[in-house]
Amino acid sequence: MTALRKLSFDAVVIGGGGAGMRASLQMAQSGFKTACLTKVFPTRSHTVSAQGGITCAIASADPDDDWRWHMYDTVKGSDYIGDQDAIEYMCSVGPEAVFELEHMGLPFSRFENGRIYQRPFGGQSKDYGAGGQAARTCAAADRTGHALLHTLYQANLKNNTTFLNEWFAVDLVRNQDGVVVGVIAIEIETGEVVFVESKATVLATGGAGRIYASTTNAHINTGDGIGMALRAGYAVQDIEMWQFHPTGIYGAGTLVTEGCRGEGGYLINKDGERFMERYAPNAKDLAGRDVVARSMMTEILEGRGCGEQGDHVFLKLDHLGKEILHSRLPGITELSKTFAHVDPVNAPIPVVPTCHYMMGGIPTNVNGQAITQVNGKDQIIPGLYACGEAACVSVHGANRLGGNSLLDLVVFGRAAGIFIEEQLQQGIEYNQASEEDVDRAMGRLNQLDSNDNGEDTAQLKKELQSCMQNYFGVFRDGEYMKKGREELDAMRDRVANIAISDKSKAFNTARMEALELQNLFEVAEATAIAADERTESRGAHSRGDYPERDDKNWLCHSLYHPETKKLTKRDVNFKPKTVESFEPKVRTY
């Protein structure tokens, strides 16, 4: 082997989005040598696209708001497979984490009394569902993700985090004892491959929405952390649970925030009917996202869709008036004009459910420690942590509530940072990686670089995305999923056999896209198998052949094991520390 340059840190965070930068900030603040390694300049991360806000019981819109109500909503939203200890932690610690962001300078919108503006979002209630709609989502107009991401980047600059910007993490390096001791990464500008060694490795690589043809996700959302974990043999949890956001712009896939409906917008079919009144008589357009997405698809499938093809519905906003649209939803007005050629002041926006969020991911505890199971028992993976969308802690279960992703990434990025800080203070000792250990992690890259004749990345990506879109979308069915699995089986060898014609070093995006596609494939295959094997309907996972929730058999997490390609079950936590647990009920809105 050729000796690689080695960089050593106390902690390396892979990913410069909200979760990654909240984690790196925590550790940098206490003076540990912290690197944030990110394949794009941090403010290009997908957190920037979050619009509507961060849901948290800061008791601004309603002075009597209570984090326990938020917890109840989140448990119900998860269709009862969110871990209640983690949800309790997120909802109770949330206010502190949000106020910290404000102190860092996040330009939240404000109420007249000067406090942070909060708007209603889907699935929110007061008094454990008995007190009507709550307004719990803290917002910076409709650019909350942008404001949050830039604020975190700024705070990291202030605290001297080392940024390895435009570095691409390829695979995990493990020592002889199975401890994760860092990653192999490519410095994109030069093409140099470097061993980034660290006492703690945090995967904060975000989602993988690009496994679908139609997605709100950025081009960069390719599940790199999940790919790395699966290749290392670690299990992923609830990976069949994919959220389809009700309002992606028809044709373009770009997101239109749920905040539009929070501010009073609503969906209509071709007859101009506000159809959500039929599906969710109480919450209407602010029911859970899975419920709204399915209702829209039902309208479309039953012939009440809009447009020539009848393949979308409309989001009506014009009745809100120009002033509200311009002050509270300026970004949406812009996006709608650009991608739908519609000014929402005058006309409704054509929308369709679009892949948006990966509820599943690398299982972790509330400290961000990655977990795998051996013989049915939880085991901590030494040296490895995960947070944000890449992780499954799990607070979203089978369906995430709007505004909970930003809270998740801030709270658990912070929690992972705090825990690693403590570990570092106590001292972390481990055996150095040997040459063989590093070589093993180099296998995939070496294979790609030495392959002269093979498959084309762009072609394969199209096949993969259309397979997932066709067989693993909003509505699923065993028969179709079998077909999808067969197509994926046939693709596996081809994905391993990608060849790039451009082998140059400097800013070679072809190499990166090939490596990204391999990550996408790992996520897609795990999704397909888990979706096929979870024989029930729960949250976002909706099957024609198993239309009911099956609490007897499936009130549990799924764990997908890459080496055996088998699914096992893992218990959901029903033991919050300070409140009574919320028992499963029929979920209606």
Add this chain to the structure above:
Amino acid sequence: MLVSVYRYNPETDREPYMQDVEVSLPEGKDLMVLDVLNLIKERDQSLSYRRSCREGVCGSDGVNMNGKNGLACITPVSEVATSGKLVVRPLPGLPVIRDLVVDMGVFYKQYQRIKPYLQNSTPAGGRERLQSPEDRAKLDGLYECILCACCSTSCPSFWWNPEKFVGPSGLLQAYRFLADTRDEATEERLADLDDPFSVFRCRGIMNCVSVCPKGLNPTKAIGHIRDMLLSRAT
């Protein structure tokens, strides 16, 4: 459609060149420039450019299209192509790493220089700092900057003095913190900018305003900083 793209690979090309590529566009659809680049890349994977969100909020794909800077992902081809030809070059004034990818180092350095973070040493207590909607509104038109560098790389003053003139983007952000009622470092911020180059090299050319993909107005922000510097001096 004929697309002319700037190509340069430091490992194989002695100098940059323009490559003409014929791209067949789907009928009845006005593609964005980024879509066109993606179509070219499907055929020639060696073409390098940055892209991420593809909806105009991440700021990755600032390029120069038919002479004007903008974001490839939200610029329809029909808006920029002239005589049926689309010309795509890297942002001007910065070193080219490869093809459409420029080295943004000096741009980011100017951003860091203005200390782009809130400075307030007064303990905030257990809740948020209060700010009236009117005071918060002063940040509109400032905080939305996406750091795409379209403005600074269209600015002749920045071309001449990229090390000394902060540039429109950095100054917009400097004013974002000067205008924030929660920030306590106004005096230090102004002192840091008080020299002949940092702010005063702006000649009011307003290229920044005409190219900003977010519709922001750096010239106006720079005007406010000038006013603050001048009233501080008197």
